[in-house]
Amino acid sequence: MRDVAGDGCLLEVRNVCKAFPGVVALDDVSVRLGRGTVHALSGENGAGKSTLMKIIAGLYAPDAGELLLNGRDLRLGSPRDALNFGIAMIHQELNLMPHMSVAENIWIRREPINALGLISHRELKRRTRALLERLRIDIDPEAEVRTLPVAARQMVEIARALSYESQLLIMDEPTSALGERDAEHLFAIIRELKAQGKGILYITHRLEELFEIADELSVLRDGRYVGGGTPATLTREAIVRMMVGRELPPAAPVGEAQRGAVLLAARHLTLERHFRDVSFELHAGEILGIAGLVGSGRTRLAEALFGLTGVSSGRLSIGDREVRVHSPQSAISHGLAFVTEDRKESGCFLTLSVLENLEISVLHGDFVRFGFVRTRAVSEACTAMCALLRVKTPDLHEPIGNLSGGNQQKVLIGRCLLTRPKILILDEPTRGVDVAAKAEIHQLISRLVGEGTAVLLISSELPEILGMSHRIMVMREGRVTGILERAEADQVKIMDLAAA
Secondary structure: OOOOOOOOEEEEEEEEEEEEOOEEEEEEEEEEEEOOOEEEEEOOOOOOHHHHHHHHOOOOOOOEEEEEEOOEEEOOOOHHHHHHOOEEEEOOOOOOOOOOEHHHHHOOOOOOEOOOOOEOHHHHHHHHHHHHHHOOOOOOOOOEHHHOOHHHHHHHHHHHHHOOOOOEEEEEOOOOOOOHHHHHHHHHHHHHHHHOOOEEEEEOOOHHHHHHHOOEEEEEEOOEEEEEEOOOOOOHHHHHHHHHOOOOOOOOOOOOOOOOOEEEEEEEEEEOOOEEEEEEEEEOOOEEEEEEOOOOOHHHHHHHHOOOOOOOEEEEEEOOEEEOOOOHHHHHHOOEEEEOOOHHHHOOOOOOEHHHHHHOOOOOHHHEEOOEEOHHHHHHHHHHHHHHHOOOOOOOOOEHHHOOHHHHHHHHHHHHHOOOOOEEEEEOOOOOOOHHHHHHHHHHHHHHHHOOOEEEEEOOOHHHHHHHOOEEEEEEOOEEEEEEEHHHOOHHHHHHHHHO
16 A cells, blocks of 8 residues: 655554454454544444554454554554553543543543642643643533533543544544534644644544545455545545445435324423423424534433433423323333433443343333243344344344444344334434444334334434434524424524524
C-alpha cells in the first residue's frame, strides 16, 4: 500500500491475524497510516474493524503479523503500553466510571499530587477545565458521569483520549452518540489534530463522514482486507459494494401511514428538570419521530414512558384506558417495549450468552407452563429471532460481549420483539450499525408498522427521522416546540424548532 503522508508512515499493520473460538476475526490484514492523516476503516458489523483497533491499542495480542510505529517494531502487552508509545483509543462502548466525576475520569491514575502526597482536587479541576475549554466542550468538571446524557459522556471519552497528547488516536464510532452539531465540533477537533501532524484511525458506519473527514479508506469484510482508496476516487455505492459483497436496494422511506386507533396518548407529562408539559398521540400503524438536540429531553421522555423513571405530573393512556406505568414490567404488561440508546450501560448483559439476553424478557406467559419455563419453545423462538435479524454469532451460547456492537444491537431489538409489543419505543436503534444492518432494521420497522405496531422513534440522524417518520415531534430543553407532518418537514424546519 502506498505511503499516504508526505512526511512518512506513522503506523504500519502487516499481515495481522486474530481468531476467537469459532470466529476468525482478522485474516492477513494490512493497513498503513501516514502522519497528519485520517485513515478510515469501514465494513459491516463483525468485519473485524474493532478487533484490529483493539490490537493496535494493546487490548488484544495478534496471533500472527506485526505492527510498526515510526518504522520500528511495536510490541504491546497492554493498553498502558500503547499509551506509553503515544497511542490512545476512543472506544465505541464507553469505558467511563459512572460514579466518578468528569475530572476523575479524565485524569485517572494521573491525578496531580500536592505537597502532602494527596490528590490536589483544585489542580485536578483546573486541568480539566483548561482541557475542556481548549476543546470547546461545555461540561462541568465536577459532574458525576452517571448524570450526563450519552452524548456528553462521549465527549468526556474524547477529552480523556486527547488528554494524553498522543501521536496516534484511534476513534471507534466517535459520533454514534452525537448529534450533527456535536459531530461537526468533533470534526473541527480532528482537523486541528491533523494540522499538528497526528495520525487518526477512524471507524464509522456513517458513510457521509468518510467523504467529509477521511484522507484514505480501507474496507474489511469477514476479517479480510477487500479494498480501499481515497474518498476522491470512491463512490458511496462502491464502498457499500465492497462492504457487503453485493448491491443494496436504494434506501426508501417508510410507506404512508395506515393510521388506526390511538394506542398511546400523553397529556401534559412533566418530569422536573428533564421535560415539561409534553402531550402527543401515537396511532397504530404509525411512526412518530422525536427529534432534538442533546439535552432536549427525548431519552428521559422515552424512559418515563417505559416506567424506568416516574413523572411528576400528567396523564398517560394506552388504548382507551388511563394507566400508570410504574416499572418496565408494568410497561411490558401494557404492550410496550423499549430499546435503549446505551446498549452497554443499560441494554446488554455482557457476560451472559446471546440466548440469555434474548430470553430474559419472555420467561413468562406463553413460555411458562405450570410454573416451569418451556425451554425448548424459548430456544426455538430465540433461534428464529436471530435468523430473522441476521445476528452473526457462532451459536446462541456465545457471550454477547464477544459480538460486534451492531450484532449486540440486533439482539436488543430481538429481545423487544419477542414480547410482541403493540407500542415499540426505539432510542437510537441504528446507533453503531452498518449500512446493511441499518437497511434491515428499517425494513423490519416498516413491516411491523404495516402490521399495526405503533413506533416511537428517537434518532440524532435527521435523514433517518425524515425518512422513517410519518410525523415528527421536535423537542428543545424539555418542551415540545412543534409537531410536523411528514409532507411539511425538512432538516431546516426541524433544526429551527430544535434550536430556536
